[in-house]
Amino acid sequence: MKVVLASKNKHKLLEIGKIMEKLDIQLVLESELGVDIDVEETGATFEENSFLKAEAVMKATGLPALADDSGIAVDALNGEPGVYSARYGFDDSLDDWGRLQLLLKNTENVPDGQRQAQFVCVITLVTPEGETIQARGEIQGELLRAPAGNGGFGYDPIFYYPPYGKTLAEVTPEEKNQVSHRAVALRRLYEKMKEAGYADK
Secondary structure (H helix, E strand, C coil): CEEEECCCCHHHHHHHHHHHCCCCCEEEEHHHHCCCCCCCCCCCCHHHHHHHHHHHHHHHHCCCEEEEEEEEEEHHHCCCEHHHHHHCCCCCCCCHHHHHHHHHHHCCCCCCCCCEEEEEEEEEEECCCCCEEEEEEEEEEEECCCCCCCCCCCCHHHEEECCCCEECCCCCHHHHHHHCHHHHHHHHHHHHHHHHCCCCC
16 A cells, blocks of 8 residues: 655654554655645644644645654643644744753753653544544653753653653664554554555555
């Protein structure tokens, strides 16, 4: 099955691609089809934004499209930055590192023991036939007070994952892909795809 990935994030493409290698799905980047779409993420939830992106790329290519929306939700900040994780601070001058530093600053007064956070990912497959298949994955952890590790991307260096005793930036890509919110969501999506008759095995 050929599926278009609705994303321009190279880290995300690599991560999803490695997970999808094990599934009988041919992943094609939207850029390979000459498609370059910037979808305005107007949804209030990960589910809504993921659907908006997948639907737009499906309509542009005529092929099934896969999109994810993901972010970090901090309990002490009432779930922020949440769907705004990639735009946290709403300052175009901030890169991933700048947003990470902003989150650390905004949680510096949150005491130890109350720094729980979740990585959340919702992946949506939209088909030209009008079917929508959606799956959500989460991973529970804690925010550190300083970054640790050089791997991963985004908020990984400050997301401590207790079962590994490390941040997601300190583990190997293979270790991360076993437990990540994106891996959990993809596995659940694949099971739903099998039930719907889209996956070959």
